[in-house]
Amino acid sequence: MSRITILIADDESEIADLIELHLKKEGYHCIKVRNGQDAIHAVQTYPIDLAILDIMMPKLDGYEVTRQIREKFLLPIIFLSAKISDLDKIEGLVRGADDYMTKPFNPMELVARVNAHLRRTKQLSQSAAEVNKPIVEIGGVVIYPDQRVVELYGKPIELTPKEFDILYLLARHPKKVHSAEHIFQQVWGEDYYEGRNTVMVHIRTLRKKLGEDTNKHKLIKTVWGVGYTIHV
Structure with missing residues (x-):
């Protein structure tokens, strides 16, 4: 079994050392760096x-590190930051992070979130390897689940792993309304806690990438008080 390697990028060595200590107890291999270039x-x-x-x-x-990672890699990214406002958290998710924790933080909670994201990634990889998933076409969007590629009217669009999972979940069940709780549980692979805003932010950025901020026709529709659906 290959070891799991986690990158810890923080210029505060005490924090990086604390994270490494707890992750090593879980059996993870850690690489620590102190700046974005590294x-x-x-x-x-x-x-x-x-x-x-x-x-x-x-x-x-x-x-910027996240932007460059997302150009080539689909690995989960967790922001751990002293920026604590709701707007900061939303900004982090919009910029491509899969999760956001604020400092000071509980190391055990961070470990739990790391485990959840890695578990979800493993489940997705196993599903892709075991099942030849059919291509999904709906409303000008074509989803290639095995390659995790999405095209909009023939042109590829870049989605984060969570944005892809949300779109694929909705597109596989057109006209079905999914609650924010259900989306969070299916995509994040963990119990629903404070996840409503996280789902909302990802839906918002997904709509923007689908061009729905300038298009009157909405592929992803909001059913107020219930959830979200795709209905062409």
Whole structure:
């Protein structure tokens, strides 16, 4: 069994050491860096399974590191930041993170979230390997689940792993209304806690990438008080 490697990018060595201590107890291998440039180099050099990124790092901040990672890699990204407002959290998710924790933090909660994201990634990989999933076409969108590629009217669009999973979940069951709780449980693979805003933010960015911010026709529809659906 190959070891799981986690990247810890934080310029505060005490925090990085604390995270490493708890993750090593779980059997994970850790690579620690103290700036954004070294974080990019690590992802390009080593087989990183998950990244924990501070936002305010020297040389390149966490947002830019995430942008560059998302150009080539689908690994889960958790922001761990001293920026604590709701707007900061929303910004982090919009920029491509899969999760967001604020400092000071509970190391055991961070470990639990790491485990959940890795478990979900493993489940998705196993499903893709075991099942030849059919291509889904709906409303000008074509989804290639095995390749995790989405095209909009013949042109590929870049989605984060969570955005892809949400779109694929909705597209596989057109006209069915999915509650925010159900989406969170299916996509994040964990119990629903404070997940409503997380789902809402991902739906918002997904709609923008589908061009729905400038298009009167909405592929993803909101059923107020119930949830979300795809209905052409």
